[in-house]
Amino acid sequence: MNVDPTPAPKAKPAPAPAPAPAPEPVPEPEVSDEEREKKEKRANSDSEKALGNDAYKKRNFEEAIAHYDKAWDLDSTNIAVLTNKSAALFEAGRLDECIAVCEQAVEIGRELRADYKVIAKAFARQGAAYWKKDDLANSIKYYSKSLTEHRTPEVLTKLREVEKLKAVKDKEAYRDPAISDQEREKGNELFKQSLFSDAVKHYSEAIKRNDKDARNFSNRAACYMKLMAMNEADKDCDEAIRLDGEFVKAYIRKAAILFAKREYIKCAEMCDMARSKDPEGKHTQEIDAQLYKANYALGQVQNSSNREEVLKRARDDPEVQAIMADPVMNTILKQMQEDPAAAKDHMKNPGVAAKIRTLINAGIISYR
Secondary structure, three states, X not given: OOOOOOOOOOOOOOOOOOOOOOOOOOOOXXXXXXXXXXXXXXXXHXXXXXXXXXXHHOOOHHHXXXXXXXXXXHOOOOHHHHXXXXXXXXXXXXXXXXXXXXXXXXXXXXXXXXXXXXXXXXXXXXXXXXXXXXXXXXXXXXXXXHHHHOOOHHHHHHHHHHHHHHHHHHHHXXXXXXXXXXXXXXXXXHHHOOOHHHHHHHHHHHHHHOOOOHXXXXXXXXXXXXXXXXXXXXXXXXXXXXXXXXXXXXXXXXHHHHHHOOOHHHHHHHHHHHHHOOOOOOOHHHHHHHHHHHHHHHHHHOOHHHHHHHHHHHHOOHHHHHHHOOHHHHXXXXXXXXXXXXXXXHOOOHHHHHHHHHHHHHOOOOOO
């Protein structure tokens, strides 16, 4: 077999592709004279506004206002100029002008469909100006409008501040001790007629007119007791005592509430407190009657003939169960059983004393 030793010729490489033709330059759109004029006006307006901003930062507010006026004359679509001007007017104390400029900013801004944040800023500035004018109702109105446009934590905080301030001022403006006394007397007449719900309304109005008079709270507490609203009555008694620590009637009513809640030990203690506030003994009969009822009820709870029923009721009481399951309280109860004198030391601790009173009221511990 004959073999040709000559190697086969190599293939020629393919020619490189021709480079793509360069894209033809796209001519820039022609800017109309009107557009060119608008851009020029905005640029000049922004330059003048920048001068106003510099003056504002240096607290040269009148100078800043002058620059903002020039900026607005150059471009009456540059809404930011108006909001900046309103800030300078605010700082200069020209509040009515500040409010007017803000209104202008909102009106023109709506026409030009400006960013809602710009509108929100104008409303917020109005809110601040009205606050400074002590027109809190309008301040709340415009801060709320600002939040409707754009919600920010800063404006929300200011709104809450103004709302609180207005509530306090409204309360003080409504305050009238003379009308309060009249309302309390109306409540007293209705109370005598056993129209307790109606009496509560008048006592509540008396409190709105004068929340510094303990009698208003004490009398309303008496109504609540008749309506079996013991928690409300309890709060009113506490407030009456807070306002007037020497008001005997409030202590007596508090004792009656504690009795209704079957807190007989606390009731007896409150009777003793009421007696200490009555050095002339004007309320002795009332205090003695309540104290007798408390001691009698406590005796009934601890009566041995009812012992099984008492213990069953105590076992069903979650508060009693929690106390009896407390290892610390078990140790204290054991000490008290072995050494009755130890009870006095333990009763000095308010937390322990409260738990011991609960056990006494439940009949777990005998009270002598």
